[in-house]
Amino acid sequence: IAGITQAPTSQILAAGRRMTLRCTQDMRHNAMYWYRQDLGLGLRLIHYSNTAGTTGKGEVPDGYSVSRANTDDFPLTLASAVPSQTSVYFCASSEGTGVETEAFFGQGTRLTVV
């Protein structure tokens, strides 16, 4: 089934540990995004990539890094997790970055940092 897949679906992580959230899409979309969603707040953009080989910082990039070695994969790494990074993380992709480009979302990763 075509779409966007995230792994793991949930994780409990000790503070200070390194963690990579995986995201893979098979729609050949150029643009990919990582968001976090916290209760009472809108989705906040962490990092994005408009095309393979390029990345950019979103609204809340501190403590996170990404890479885009190919079109399909867009992993998000927490170098040293802190409790404030407890959140639900959504990966999304879109065909392009212009107007009327619908974003497709993965099922989310629920991360708890303790």
Place this chain on the structure above:
Amino acid sequence: GQNIDQPTEMTATEGAIVQINCTYQTSGFNGLFWYQQHAGEAPTFLSYNVLDGLEEKGRFSSFLSRSKGYSYLLLKELQMKDSASYLCAPMDSNYQLIWGAGTKLIIKP
């Protein structure tokens, strides 16, 4: 700064009509999206408006007034499965979506 304002929660009755309002202030504007998000699930696309006026898609319609920085989502013939959060997301001049916190819609029988 950029700001999105929509009600936190609304309640409506099965079979009725509900209107969810959204006001926004963004740096530039390249259209506005509405997404639906069921609890514990990913957001899914509902509608997109870039010109003023009403866009109808089955039971759902979305309206935009660019001069007023205002949009609404109209849901008709409400069904229990419409219980979800509805996210308003204008696109700014950098083609980035700016997300509201969402309106939780509760449908009662």
